[in-house]
Amino acid sequence: MSRAVWQVLADKGFGGLTLRAVAAELGSTTGLLTHYFPSKRELLRHALDVAQEQGERLARPDAGAEGLAGLRAALLFVLPLTPEATVMNRVWVSFWDAALGDPELTAYEARRYERWRGLLRPHVEAALRRGELAAGSDVDDVVAGAAAFGHGVVTQALFDPDRFPPERQVALVDQYIAALR
Amino acid sequence: MSRAVWQVLADKGFGGLTLRAVAAELGSTTGLLTHYFPSKRELLRHALDVAQEQGERLARPDAGAEGLAGLRAALLFVLPLTPEATVMNRVWVSFWDAALGDPELTAYEARRYERWRGLLRPHVEAALRRGELAAGSDVDDVVAGAAAFGHGVVTQALFDPDRFPPERQVALVDQYIAALR
Known part of the structure; x- marks a missing residue:
């Protein structure tokens, strides 16, 4: 069941998540599925759990990096640099439509x-301790800024992978990190 | 008709854009609307035009600013700093779900x-000419980075306006611009 829900999310995003689509993926009937998901809301809740679990299965690179190097690794982790990470990003960005309406x-x-x-915060705190950021930098603002930059690269890359191949995404993050120093 | 379509987009986003919703907004019938929009696709096309027009109606502040000051003004223009700009951002972010699936x-x-x-590009080019950016900076990368930062502030602010009130959004952009210098 979880596999079918994930496949629908990967193919169609949250906007395409319906009992009918999951039933088709399972080769089942919509009627049977209503035993598991009495409402669209139940299906959506299950899908959020499935998407969360899938995200946790992605391998985290460079877990040992500290300070700005750790922040860099954490940002690269969310970028659509691999097919799996691209699907994950498509799923989450597609969720924003549903999320804004409820x-x-x-x-x-x-x-x-x-x-x-x-x-992201522990990396920024470590960078501040290590003198990689200007003394007195506001940790919450650096964290929010880094999150902003990362997600903004994600959305541009999702819509225009030709202009934003993996190596350019990495270069943009490197330039951002360099400017923080 | 355009007003009704915009109202549906503002209230429910692209995910909630249906003939039925527009008909309800108009106090009309779905059947009557199919004369205007034979398919969901026609309705979607019209909605994209309407959203584009609404965006062009927003007042652009600081149109005379040059270089990094101009880049700052252009980024502030897209942030959800006013109720109108917040609705505009909700509409466009909601479009990403539909856009990723087609x-x-x-x-x-x-x-x-x-x-x-x-x-954004002319501002970055001017900043480079004026010596506000390091000589040899890649214009396309600075532009893409600034767009990334701006949209990443948008999405965080849409979901968490309490943590991202207008003054903090502006402060984040100011810090980003300062780091570019």
Whole structure:
């Protein structure tokens, strides 16, 4: 079931997530699926769990890097540099439509963003301790700025992979990190 | 008709754009609307035109600023700093779901991004001429980086306006511009 839900998300995004699409993927009937998901909302909740799990399965490179090198690795991790990471990004960006239209999902996405910024924060704190950032830099602002830059590269690369091949995405992050120093 | 389509986009995003929703907004019938929009695709095309027109109606501040000051003004222009700009951003971010699921719409969004980068480019070129950027900076990369930063602030602010009030969004852009110098 989870595999079928993930396949629908990967192919069609959250906008294409319907009981009918999941049933087709399973070779099942919509009627049978309503036993598992009495409503679209239940299906959406399950899909969010599935997308979260898939994200956690992606290999994290350079987990040992510290300071700005760690921030760089953490940003590269979210970029669509591989087919798997591209699918993951397509799924999450597609979720923003549903998330903006529903207060509960808006709050869910706000928490997800806050968790992500929480993963970036220790690297920024270490960079500050190591003197890689100007003394007195505001940690929360550097974190939010880095998150902004990363996601903005993601969206441009998703729509225009020819102009934003992996090596250019990496170069942009390197330039951003260099400017922080 | 255009007003009703815009109202549906503003309230529900592209994901909620249906003939039924537009008909309800108009106090009309779905059947009548199919004379104007024989298919969902026609409705979507009209909605894209309407969203584009609405965006062009927003007042552009600081049109006279040059170099990095001009780049700053152009980035502030896209941020959700006012209710009108917030609605505009909600509409466009919601479009990304539909755009990622359809090659024609992906190409549309890639062109729209390229047009936007084209609006930022003259400011970056001027900044380079004025010596506000390191000699030898790659104009296309600075432009893409600035676009990335701007849109990444947009998405974080849309989901978490309490953490990203207008004054913080402006401060983040100011820090980004300062780091470019």
